[in-house]
Amino acid sequence: MAVVGSNEWYGIAYGNGKYVAVGQKGYVTTSTDGVNWTTPKTDGGYKSLMGIAFGKGKFITGSSTVAGTIMSSTDGNAWTTVANITNSDLQDFRYVNDLFFVDSGNGYSYVSADGITWEQINSIQLVNDITYNNGLYVAACYNGIIATSNDGKAWTPYTLGAKSWLDVAYGKGKFVAIGVAGLLTTSVDGHAWTKPTQVVSIRWVFLIYKDGMFVAISQNGYMTTSSDGETWTEPVQMKDESGNNVTSWIQDMIAVP
Structure with missing residues (x-):
């Protein structure tokens, strides 16, 4: 069991030959074998990342403290902001059968075919x-x-x-x-x-x-x-x-x- 950094890790995904974990204060780490991990790094914005998903050749994650920010990366190292979808925090990213899903702290869930354009789904718990x-x-x-x-x-x-x-x-x-x-x-x-x-x-x-x-x-x-x-x-x-x-x-x- 590896101890990587000193912050909490909230989500993990696998794609393009590597694992990517995201967590507290926006820290990210990657690994090609699940055992040895890169030194955690953050952009300094302290955007806690509460989940991550991989689909269609890219990782998608989002911020819990900078409302509604969606970010994308192909390698887990270089990230680009691709959308802002809500005035609330984002958590629990998933990729299921060609669709990305994410929940928000305001009780709504969102769906996207590409990780960039998001649509609020009809209200359920x-x-x-x-x-x-x-x-x-x-x-x-x-x-x-x-x-x-x-x-x-x-x-x-x-x-x-x-x-x-x-x-x-x-x-x-x-x-x-x-x-x-x-x-x-x-x-x-x-x-x-x-x-x-x-x-x-x-x-x-x-x-x-x-x-x-x-x-x-x-x-x-x-x-x-x-x-x-x-x-x-x-x-x-x-x-x-x-x-x-x-x-x-x-x-x-x-x-x-």
């Missing part, structure tokens, strides 16, 4: 994550809402209990959503969902599907896996290379193609 399969975008949202869309712009909300859904992924022929208090729900078509059940007692916040396996991680370093999205292993504390428990607050997770 603030999105925590988005996945896609077979013509359907599915979003995990606050206040028990899971929303679906055919184009990434017009969304239909479904209320599944009162607890927030924190992440969603598609694999093994189904959508799987995880939420507060270890809740889980699944759906084959993204519209009809199973009754939320508690499969673990930990608050899971990150979920990915890769190489036939679902992996869920909590912010305080616990991990569980599932081969079908329904039966999960007993949560275990993640370890670093020295065998010590990972207790750092985890902010983001990616699966590299």
